[in-house]
Every structure is written in C-alpha cells, then in structure tokens.
Amino acid sequence: MRKLEEVLQDWEAVIGLEIHAELTTLDTKMFCGCKLEFGAEPNTHTCPVCLGMPGALPVPNRAAIESIVLAGLATNCDIEKHSMFYRKTYMYPDMSKNYQTTQGPVAFCMRGHLDLDVDGAAAKERIDLEGLEVGESRGNVTRTADGYTAHVGITRIHMEEDAGKMVHIGGGEGRIAGATHSLVDYNRAGTPLTELVTEPDLRTPEEARLFMQKLRQVYLALGISDCSMEEGSMRCDGNVSLRRRGAKEFGVKTELKNMNSFKNLHDGLAYEICRQAEVLEEGGQIFQETRHWDPSKKRTIVMRVKETADDYRLFPDPDLAPYVLTDEWIDSVRAKLPELPDQKAARFEDVFGLSAYDARHLVEHRETADFFEVCMELAGGDAAKLAKPVANLVINDVTAYLNAADGVALADTSLTPARALELVRLQAEDAISSKQAKEVFAAVLDEDKDPAAIVEERGMKQVSDTGAIEAVIDAVLAANPDKVAQYQGGKTGLIGFFVGQCMKEMRGQGNPKLINELLVKKLG
Amino acid sequence: MTQYLTEHDVRGIAEYARIGLSSDEVAQMTTDLNAIIDSLAPITEYNLEGVQPTFHPIGGLSNVMREDVEEPSFTQEIALENAPKRQDGCFLVPSILGEGGDR
C-alpha cells in the first residue's frame, strides 16, 4: 500500500464524522431517575424504564435537553423550536425496548459549524492549497500565516439514549465473533447520548482528528460530558470515500468504527484512505460496508455489508410530548454558555498580546489555559511582559511533561502557577540561563521545591557581572591565541567555541548573552 | 381482492419482526394480512392535502420533562428476577453472530 501523502496527491478523501457523546456530568439517565455511574456492579443502576419492562414509560431529563441546546449554541447550530422524539426499531439485546428513543428528521440542533485552525505538521496532509495566499479562500478553507482554517459544517446534533453493554464469552479476546454467548448489563442503557453528524467537509485524517479534538474542548468547556474516549463516553465513527482530484462525484463510502482515541481516529482513517486507493487503483470496487479499525493489526476489517438501506421503522414516540421551545427559554440557556475555547484564545491574544498560535495551543486543554490565567493574575503589572515566556513554558515544557507522564493532571504535580511564574521571572531577570531553567523545571517537579530554593541550593546563580565575565574572557583569549587569530581572519563561527570555553570556566553560571556580547566587542 | 403481499413478502416481514413462522402459518398470515390491508383502503383514498397529522391526541401537549434527580434503582437481584437466563449479574443471551451478522 502506498503512503498517505502519496495517495492524497492523486485522490481527494471525503470524510464525515458521527460523534457520540454521553452527557456524563448529569446525575441521572435520559428517561428515568437511575444514577449515571461508570463501573458499577452490573444491572444495579436499572429500573422498569431502562430495563424496558412491560408498562414502563419514559420521562425526559430536562437537564439533558438543556445540555444539548448548549452544545448546539456552542457549535453555531440553529436551535429548532419544534421537534419530537421518535422510536428507531432494531432488535438487539443491548437495547432493552428493542427500539432506541431518538430524534427524527428534525433534531434539537441543526446546521452548525466549527472552524478548525490547522497548522504545523497537521497542515501538510492538505496538499491542494498551493498558490493560495494568506487570507485567500478556496472551498471551505482559508490560508493562514502558519497553515489554514477549515470551515466544517455540522448537519445536526440530536438527543438519544445509549445502549447497555455486552461482554462476549467464548470467542477470542472478548470479541463477538466466535463467542458462544454474551452477557448484558443495562447500567449504561438509557444514558443521555448526543449524536453530532458533520457534513462531508473533512479532507484529511488530521482534520478529522482536529475536529474531534476541538469538539471535545467545546464539550469540556460546556461541562456537559467528561468526553472520555477510553471509557467510551465520547465515540467517533467515520464515513470515508475517495474521488480523483478534480472530480465532482462522490465515491462509494465505507463506515469506520472503533476509533476510540485521537490516534486511532487518525490512523484508522489514514489506513482506510490508502486501502480504498489501492482497491480503486487495481480496478476494484468499494462496497458500502461497515469496517472495524483494529489498532493492534493496523488495518480495517469488514463487519457488515449493507446491501440495502436500513429500515428502522422510525415513527414519532407517542409516549413523549413534542417540544415547543421558546426564544425566551433558548436565551435562558444561552445565558449559561461559558467562555468557549475560541473566545478564550481571542481574549489571550487581546489582553496578553499572545500570538494566535500560542493562544490557540494554550486553550487546547482547559487545565493549561486555566494554569496560564492564574500565572497572569499572579504576575500583576508584569503580566503583559511575562505572558509570552509563561505561554512558552506551558505550551512546550508543561505539555511535554504531561504527555510523557501519561494521565497525570497538572493540578496533581508540584508545579504550581506561583512556581512557574517564579521560574519565568528568574529567567527573565537573567538570574538563570535558559539551560538552567530547564534543570530547575525538572527539579521543581521531582523535588517539590520552589525554583528560587533550587537555584540557591545548587548555586546556580547566573553571573551577569561585567567585570567578572571580562576577566574570564581575557583569560580564555590569552590561552587560545591561534583561535583568536583565525577568528579575526574571518572564521567568525569560532564565537561559539569561545562562549563555550568561558561558560566552562564559570561552571555554567555565566550569562551566555552577556558573554557573547563582550566577546564580540573584545575580538572585534 | 388486491394482493398486497406475497408469501415471500410475509416471510421477510416475519424475519424483520423476529417471529418464526412455518410454511402453513406463512400462507395463512398472507391471506389474513391481505384481507386486513384491503380493509385499510379508505385511508389511502382520502383527500388529505394540507391536513396536519396529529401524532399526540392531547392538543397542545408539549415539553413534559422531569428534573435531573436520582430515584432508587432495582437491586441486581430484582433486575434479574424475571430473566430466563442469567450469569454473573448479567442477562445471558446465546451467540449473537450465530444468526449471520452484526447489526
């Protein structure tokens, strides 16, 4: 199989996503008062309603409706004033009524969009933007200084209920294939579930990954879901088809399941794009089918071939009252909207003078954005001056540390905003070098001590005393007359050698910037 | 009488509804369903242009909801009490793919 970059030269991938998110921050289920809790003993969070007992009737959770309207408002959707719940019939043991209560043609939220900022390496998968000037648009993308912005349409977000969980016994690794029987636990059945469907506006696996990431940031900011891909409270299916570059017609699409991490979403789609290209290039045909991404084998496998469209016998649920939302009510929900990541990034640019890139990456995670904000509060009058170095520390060092320390929350580390700020100040005031700063950063996390104390303990004070430095420089130059001659003969690259020698003499504590300046002066 | 459904159609419907019918039952069901569907003809002959449907018999019924407040749940024992087959606190079903496909 060819590589993705090569495939995308010849083919355009058309990707749409269906993203399910459970409203895990609510206390109870969608249609009954059973507690929402992950990991409880099987079937202990059940009642007549979520077990689908004969005679039980559903009553919708008001907070769930508010949550989905919040999601709609945050993703620029129109909130439909008139909608209903429908019954979608399919007999499967994890669905206790054998129909899912969901929405029909009209969902609570319709016709929204999110704008994706794609930069750095992620922008490289998009190869069709050559010749586009910054600020110029083509299709749904606009060129930016460090990449591009993609406008991704959201078809709808509808409200439904999750199914129960099944464990398959007797097959390999808990897989359904080969299982002799399965066990059903309905604790999850009836969990409020939102389904967002995008337009087929995505063109690269990176865009798909970034969309999912951005939606997750939005939902986390709204506080409507814990968005745990690991526990399955946020899940993503993808629809992929290919067409030749320049072609207008869509190709046959496959549906991709089990992409339960950002990496799997990217890699699954990338594999499927390459697989489809190979099939088509060999003269084969793509079938409309559901495929399962197997991350361990790094391939997608067929789950089911769809010969005809599914017929779910959809009809309005007579047990549930229709919805008539008023402007007043929608406005009252709108008033509860918190600051969203995009708004926060804009504010960071505005108030602290950060670059768009820095602001965008700071708000990628709520905890880093909040951490940055506390630092700025502590900085007081120096906020504007220290914003950039604090942002750098957070985006680079802190993020790298958290990524390496898989799953650790920033709040659980010994790096407090006060310590981070102290570290940045020490460096800004030339008390320590950038190299020393890295050492102090690591020591703060390892030893749970303040940066100043570490600097003191290790005798790390940076020497910025001109007289002391000049004395060292003189000694170094005197010891290396041949190198001085070479430098003066035009080999100015030797400046690094001299700086290194001076630093060595000063046991790493000299201010490199100052040493450099004074060296140039003396040698010149 | 109009033949709305063939025995083949009826077999398809039975499969969808998950009701296993014998050949005799399919034949009888085909006769019965065709007679019933024939009696529904008035519905298809009405001029209903511009008439709104009434999905809920109580006019003006809307926005009926509950607060997000926890209610007691069943114990596992009661949840499983009527289960024909159970194991490890769960409802047990035989092989799902034995039938030849996932949903």
Add this chain to the structure above:
Amino acid sequence: MAAATERVFACMGVRDIQIGLAAREFSAREVAEASLARVHALDGATHAYLETTEQLAFKAAARVDAAVAADDLTACGPLAGVPVAFKDNMNLEGAHTTCSSAMLANYVSPFTATCVARTLEAGGIPLGKLNMDEFAFGSSTETSAFGPTRNPWDLARVPGGSSGGSAAAVAAGLATVTLGSDTGGSIRQPGSFCGTVALKPTYGVVSRYGVVAFGSSLDQVGPFTRSVEDAAYALNAIAGRDALDCTSQAVDTDFTANLADGVRGMRIGVVPAFMEAKGLTPEVKAKVEEAAEHLRALGADIVEVELPNAQAAMSAYYVLGPCEAFSNLARFDSVRYGYCDPGHKDLGSQYEASRAKGFGPEACRRIMLGSYLLSAGVYDRYYYPAQQVRTLITQDYASAYEQVDCILAPVAPRTSFAFGEVSDPTDMYLSDMFTISINIAGNGGMSMPVGLGAETQLPVGVQLISPQFKDENMLRVAAALETVYGPAPVAPAFAPGQPYPEGSMVDIPDAADAVPGVDLPGLLTAEGSFGVAHQASSAAQRGLSERLGNAEAAPSQVEKAGE
C-alpha cells in the same frame, strides 16, 4: 358476624360497603375473606380471574380496619374497603402480569402501575388479576392463552373484550370495582356485553404508567362498576397527573359532584350515520332510541350531529394500533423476561422461536401488520395519512361539541355472541365500529347498561361520549339514565342466594389447546404453584409496601384461584 355472612360484599356498592364499615357492622378483613371465598367458589364458571392476591388483600384490609378503629375511614380514600380487581395488563408488584399471554406466563411484576397504586391508596382491597384478550388484541377474550372468560349472563357466550375478565367479574358480583383498559373499545364493548357501567376516560385522565402498552396514543384505563356513582368514585381515585406518564394530565374534577343534576337543559347529540350503520342490530338500535326518548323526557335537547369522517376511524385505527403494538411488543424478546424457547445456540433462532410460541396468532398478526405498515415507502401510504385522518376526526368531534354537551350512540352493533361464532379477524374488528373514533380523537366514552335486548334478552349498553376532559358530562347523563333503568344488576345466575351457576362447564372450542408447544405454568389448575415467590423488597422502586402501611411483612406468595 351473622350480619357479615349474610352480605355479599362483592355485590354491594361502594357507599353501602363504607356505611357498613363505618358502623362496624363488618370489617374490611371480612370483606376481603368473603369476597375471595366467593371468587374461589364461583369463578370456575366465568373464569374472570387468572390469579387471586390474598396477601395483598389482607394487608389492604388491615389498613382499612385500622382507619375504622381510629374513626377515620375517609382518610383511607374513596374506595376504602371496596373489593377491586385489575385487568392482567396492569402491573401489581409481587403478582403476575401475564397479559393473558404465554409470553408472560411466568412474569412477576417488580413494580406497580400508577392506576393500581392509586386504587390501593384509595383503600381498595385487591382480589386479583383478570383475564383478557392476549395483550388486549381482541373483542371476545377468546384469545387469552389461559382460556376464555364466559359471559355471566350466558355462559355459552363471550363477555366481549379485550377487558372481558374485568366486565365479567363485575357482572358476576365477583368484585365491586374492576379496572380495564380501552384502546378501541376494550372497556365499553365488554361493558355492553356484560351489562355493567364501563368508562373509558379522556386520553390523559388516567396514567398509563405500568399498564402494558398496546397502542400508546390510544390506550386509556377506566373502571367497571354496577352503578354510575361507583364509577365516579373509582375515577376520582385513579384520575390525575402522574410524573411517570408524560401524557397524563392534572384533573381536579370531583366526578360525583354533578351526578344528581339531571339532564334538563343539556344538549345531547345523536349521529344519524351511526344509527343507520350497516350491521347495527334492530334491538340495539331500539335501545339507543329508547334511551334518547328517556333523556328527552328528562328535559334534555336531543340534537342530530354529524361526524363526517368517523367512517374512516376504523381504517385509521387498524393502521395506528398495529403500528404502535408492533413497536411496543418488540421488547418481548426472551432476554430480560418472558418466554424463552429452550435449547437455542444462537440468538436469532431463540428470538424467532420464543416470539412465535410466546405470542398467539392475533398478536402475531398485529405485530406483522404494524411492521409492514411502518416500513419504508409504506409509512407514507398508511401511517402518515392515518394521523392526518385523526386530525379530521378530532375536528369533527370539536365541531359537534359546539352544538352538544354529550353524544349518545350505540356501543357495539349487537349483543354478546357465542364462542367461535365470529372467527374471521376482520369481522371481529367490526365489534369496535362505534367505539374506535373516540380513541382516535381521545375523547371520553362510556357504556351505560339500559336493560336487555328485545330479541336476544342479553344486556345492551348505550354509549355516552364526552368532549375531551369533560368526562363529568357523560357521567351526568349516565346518572340520569340510571334513574330510569336502575343500577346494573348482578347477572341472575350469580345473584346472591343462587345456587352454583348451571351450565358452567360448557365446552368452549379450542380453549384447551390455545397455546400449542408452550408448557404453561399451573395458572389454570394449581394453587400457589408459581415458581417465583417474589419478595417485595424495600429497595424495589415505586414499591407498594410503604404506601400500604406496615400491617404485615411484604407479600410473600402469590396465590391462585382454584377451579
């Protein structure tokens, strides 16, 4: 004690029972014991009951007796000490809820329906659960998997259906109040066949929570009684908003309030098209006309009204009902509860065999029909137009009620028929030709007994139809008719003092092999033979235990009426 043994409580009305209790002429415990004994003695003839609930009855009686001891009987509620029973599609925690289906033969309810809970909160003494057409699909109670109920007026005839057991129990004096459910006529038609007051309230008046659904937009629960006043008491007990049913409505009417007002000045409609309908027998027609004459004589204006779209109600009903039933019955899949055919290695064959054997032929027909009517392409041809027709029928009633306060109509085209007499499904469906449009529009309707048909000498009811949420109108008209016809009598063969009803062992075709291939539990014969002894746990949601006080430990064993 002497007084107690002379009285047949289940043949008494609500008020008389409460007067006797308050005067301490007898205790609620005696009411419970004597009524259950009567059921055990006589129900072999009618087979109205599928199960008796001794423990729950004695517990309820203890609560009433405690209230009497505290001189506070009214605190118990409007049905204090009244023998009641429930159609077997209503959940009662600790008892079976079979829907007269092999599918649910072993099912024990872990929760209680709101209408049942309210009846018990009102002080009713639960005698047991009542036979019905399987899942309420039918008009004769012949489709019960446990054998049909016999009409107390003629044991060779059907009681009507689907709430046949509920009607027969009241007609035979085996309960004072029973509850039934009505999707297309299932309360009113058996009420007419058995000669009882039978009331289907406006859709939304009584909560459907815990009542096994047939057609969710059509189903409504209502009482069977022998007097209009008792029906009003029962409706007072069960009506009103329930947080567990989105479609239930707040009701603050006292349905007994206007019973004595008479009909002077009331405008009562008759529908000429109904009176000329093909299939309406002369004796039933004559009874409706006679009732109209009586009402005119009592001072009502009789006004002709048109319901131009009512003739489409039948086809709309046989679209909407099966579609909703198909969906509501999808949950019976052998996994969480219900019949599970043994020995299957894959789920698909377990599904198909369990549903084929668990459901009777009529249930299968309705499920299949609904599945077809909701399928892609077909939906737009039947389901959607049927909901549009519903709009037209609702508008018809709305315009009619601009002219009248209540409508008088036939209930069923004829009196009770013999077992096996009506076998073609589409012929059976005609039983509901005058009742269905009321469910489609969601109005209130009731059957009021007006004596025996001239030709068949069997009970005839006339139908009174109220505007939505004006159920008091039809009760007021019914009370006026009652001044002419008197309260409904207990069927002669079951009247107090009669010997054991003759002819009770008439052969009923096909009753024995109603459910081929399924081994039914001892519902028909054994006593206390159920495999599951349900403990009403305090943790069980919406349990009855607290509401019924702490008279005794939880009901431990469900018992069954022997035959």
